[in-house]
Amino acid sequence: MPNGSLDKFLFVQLKSLLSWELRFKIIKGVGSGLSYLHEGYKRIVIHRDFKASNMLLDSELNGRLGDFGLAKLYDHGSNPSTTRVMGTLGYLAPELPRTGPATARSDMLSFGALLLKVSRWRRPIEPDEGPEELVLVD
Numbered sequence: 001m002p003n004g005s006l007d008k009f010l011f012v013q014l015k016s017l018l019s020w021e022l023r024f025k026i027i028k029g030v031g032s033g034l035s036y037l038h039e040g041y042k043r044i045v046i047h048r049d050f051k052a053s054n055m056l057l058d059s060e061l062n063g064r065l066g067d068f069g070l071a072k073l074y075d076h077g078s079n080p081s082t083t084r085v086m087g088t089l090g091y092l093a094p095e096l097p098r099t100g101p102a103t104a105r106s107d108m109l110s111f112g113a114l115l116l117k118v119s120r121w122r123r124p125i126e127p128d129e130g131p132e133e134l135v136l137v138d
Contacts (some may be wrong), residue, residue, distance in 0.1 A: 003057035022061060023118050029063035030055050034111055038104040046072045048102045048112035052117055
């Protein structure tokens, strides 16, 4: 992708280029892709590593999903059979280590963390911040 990842664009390149309209366009594209994975395909695809560095930007700054290395595929109506917790801290659903397999809901929580990141210009975990600001989702 010519413009690299959303993460790189947010924190390395000039973030002043990302107006609210452009950020909304990117998020809408990424959200549309996630909706297709969960509902539009004949099977369900759980991404399991939904984060800004896996969201790619094409030449027109349209948001695209990337890096399906941790993704799992299963049939609609069946239970996911993943047993290991995978993903990136700050984007993981807090209950995931206790309750088991990743689901479309855990991908949606990661999408929410991405929305917060894009709207607040903050990384999901900021180690240099105080306890109240350490984890963005909190």
